[in-house]
Every structure is written in structure tokens, then in C-alpha cells.
Amino acid sequence: MQTDTIEKSKISNTETEGIQREPDIYDSIQFLQNALINDPTNCDDQCNLAICYGLIYEMDKSIELFSKILDESPGFLPALDKLGRALIIWGHQVGATGWFSIYEAAYLYRLVRELENPAPVIIELGSCFGLSSMIIAKALSNKPDALIYCIDAWEEDGSSVSQDTREFVQDKAKSNISFFEIFQNNMKEFNVDHQLIPIKAYTSDVAKIWTQEADLIFVDADHSYEGVCNDVSDWKDCVKVGGQILLHDVKLECAGSDEDSAPGRVVNELLGENSNFSSGTLVDSLYLAERLR
Ligand SMILES: C[S@@+](CC[C@H](N)C(=O)[O-])C[C@H]1O[C@@H](n2cnc3c(N)ncnc32)[C@H](O)[C@@H]1O
DSSP states (O other): HHHHHHHHHHHHHHHTTTTTOOHHHHHHHHHHHHHHHSSTTTTHHHHHHHHHHHHHHHHHHHHHHHHHHHHHHHTTTHHHHHHHHHHHHHHHHHTTSSSHHHHHHHHHHHHHTTOOOOOOOEEEEEEEHHHHHHHHHHHHOOOTOOOEEEEEOOTTTTTTTTTHHHHHHHHHHHHTOOOOHHHHHHHHHHGGGGGEEEEOOHHHHHHHHHHOEEEEEESOOOSSSHHHHHHHHHHHGGEEEEEEEEESSSSSTTOOOOOHHHHHHHIIIITTTTTBBBEEEEEEEEEEBBOOE
């Protein structure tokens, strides 16, 4: 269906304008833009146009358009899937590789986009290279009064990150670029640096002095059992009533004691049976629960 539309555009442009060259992606963009002048809410054409923007690496435009489609037609699922892809692809292009699946990226984006508060407070525990920070910021591009706190130790020796991340960070350090600067540079590339408040510190230290309630707290820092346990214990009461807590890398069935299963264990122990929180929703490994009282 989508391919058909683009193919038609190629044929149309070639025939009507008498162009001798092979039609290209720009012809398709032109065709779709024209079609949308006549039928501005056509989801298929908008979706195809957003795909075309992605193909010419105009990721910001692509994401904005997918987002517009979903604002207007939340049930148009092809746009949700492709939005997730676009977010991940952009992250990779900029060098903000993260650990999100396409569905997790799309889910986080829509979750944040649909927050009712016009000036929401979001706290991210663990930002690393900023993939999830960018997703949150892009989802709040229509809410200039939103506050997004990104708390991360960004240790220069990369000691609180996985082996491959550590090697990357240490390699950059040889050219005098710190872990924190990598994050800041990425945020500039994504054009969201003005939206975020980075806090370079340990989550447990910040928790001791934190007083502001949050609409959403995203826990994705230290993945050891003790680390996740401390973060959830320290921060869960900062979620306002009606607000949400979100954890990454949750596998609820895992009974082991390794880092892979730690977030799932903590969810079972601290949130699953906790009457202050609703039962959770799991999308891939993103676990979401609402604070009830
Ligand atoms: C899995 S990464 C975060 C990924 C990020 N949320 C994303 O999706 O792009 C974990 C991050 O948590 C940070 N971290 C680990 N333990 C921490 C702690 N105790 N306090 C603050 N940051 C910590 C690490 O520096 C690392 O950048």
C-alpha cells in the first residue's frame, strides 16, 4: 500500500514533467506533499511522507510527522511502529546507541506525549548517551514548560556501565572527550539540549535532597539487584499520586540473581505487591505502574 503510493508518485512525476532521469525519493516527497494539500489528514500519505523524510535522513521531520499522525489518529498503528524505528535509527546515526527495542522507543514516546499535565516533571535515572532522554524530550516538544531531569554519574572511567560502553567511553577519553560531553554533544545534535536538565551525580545522592514530585520517574541506572532496589526504594515516593514509575530491562519470569533479572525481581518485590501502585503493564522489557495513593 505504502510502496504503491510512492511508486505512483514516481510514475506521475516522470510522465507529467517529462523528466528523462530516473524518478527519485525527492519526486515521491513532492508528490506526497502535493497530495496532502488536497487531503491533509490522509494517514497513508502522511505516513509515506514521514518514511521518505527518514530515507533522506531528515529524522527530526520524520519523527515530527509520525507524531502528528498519532496525535490526530492514535489508532493508526503503522505510524507507531515506524515512529519507533525512526527514533532508534536517529539514535544510531547520532551515536546515542541505547538498549531500546522499536516497541519500547515508540511506547516511551507515546506515554510521555500523552501525559495530561501541560507542565509535567520527568525524572530519568540513567541517561548514558541520551537515547531515552532524546525520546522523552521529543515527546515533550509541544510542552515548553515541561521539566526533564536526567540524572547520571557519567563516570569518566565508565565504571558504572557495561563493558562495551566502557570501552567506547574510555576510547573517547583519549581524545579528551568525557562521558558527560558525549551526552551533551548528542543532545545538541538532537536539538533537545535546551529542554533537559542534566544532573551529574549518583542517583542515591540526589535522592537524599530531592523534594519535587514527578509525573513520571524512569528507572534505568545501576542494573545490579542492590542498585535497582535502592533506586526504586529511594524514588518511588517522589512519583505523585496519579503519576507513573517506569523501569527498563524488566523480565518478570526471571528468578535468577544476575543483573539481567534484577529489575524484574525488584518489580516483584517492591511494586508488584505494593497497594500504593497499580498492577503493571509490560511492553517488551518496559514496566509501567501508576501510583494510586
Ligand atoms: C543502561 S544505561 C542508561 C541508558 C539510557 N536510559 C538509554 O536508554 O539510552 C545506565 C546508565 O546509568 C548510569 N548509572 C549507573 N549507576 C548509576 C548510579 N548509581 N547513579 C547515577 N548513574 C548511574 C550509567 O552511568 C549509565 O550511563
